[in-house]
Amino acid sequence: MLHDLPSLAQLLQRLQQVPYLASKNIYRVAEHFLHMDEREIEHFCALLLQAKSKLVRCDVCFCWREKDRSCSLCSSIKRDQRLVCVVETWQELLAIEKTGGYQGVYHVLGGVICPLDGVGPEDLTIKALIGRVVNKELKEVILAFNQTPEGEATAAYIASQLKPSGVLVSCLARGVPVGSSLESIDRVTVYKALCERRPF
């Protein structure tokens, strides 16, 4: 019956592209928006556009920052700027921040090396990471990847690239359950894995 409702069909088709809106959920999400009044939808759209126009990637750690502010992580004097934790995406960064036990800075890679998906080292911020290690004389680089084959391969690649610099490269303790992602496990386990990091 959706072909009789082109406005709805178009919206549903667009919602289907949003990750984590499985096919059955999009109907409820569409209903949610249809029950809002026009002013609320305009407010929602304004928030989306504001986020898009005001948020940029930090040039150093590649985490999101507000355009008119410096990166709160890279400019913090409370953080050890010579200790860098490398994460796949911003979501993993948030998972580590939530433990409350990490006082260094970050480097957001933008993904992992995955030849099947056409993602090579040049598509990630690996070059910038090597530049940071060399120029800033870092004391330690923690590779905090998900325990997936791609995560492990990326860690091995980065470790090999950083070897000439002599920096200490560590990775999370094997406390992270194999096959699961950082985002989905409890913060105590994330914290333990962070504390028990070992040389790569």
Next chain:
Amino acid sequence: MLHDLPSLAQLLQRLQQVPYLASKNIYRVAEHFLHMDEREIEHFCALLLQAKSKLVRCDVCFCWREKDRSCSLCSSIKRDQRLVCVVETWQELLAIEKTGGYQGVYHVLGGVICPLDGVGPEDLTIKALIGRVVNKELKEVILAFNQTPEGEATAAYIASQLKPSGVLVSCLARGVPVGSSLESIDRVTVYKALCERRPF
């Protein structure tokens, strides 16, 4: 760290109000939007506003219809207009349409009676349903509610209200697993439950 990113915090706060975006998923959804270019976001917003402005509830069955078209269900000559299936929401209507085995029309109730949530009979389209039964001389009303306490209570209430009219009131066969919702079960089970409907 979200307090350093007000644009992002505001967007996340708004996304949290959307059903089925559990707290961990909103970060991925936000990333999805931030990776779109401005033109794409504007297109998404245009689709939302278009859906909002073009879709209205049908005055008869309370399903969505395009403003400039008549309701495809209520105006269909292929459908038995004297057989009405009462559903909680539009999502359940879609679940029954997907079975491909129902040739009557619908009545979307807009929810179920739930005193704890402050939803009484007057908040639903029950009055309009009774009007339909009386004015259109319906031959059967099928109560296709989810097998929840609220669904059963609503069915009992409607059946008692329809008794004076003498219309045949039936409900879905008990094939629907108790505790689960119509949306989430396979279409064959929905179809069986529809075929094996019994007098209330």
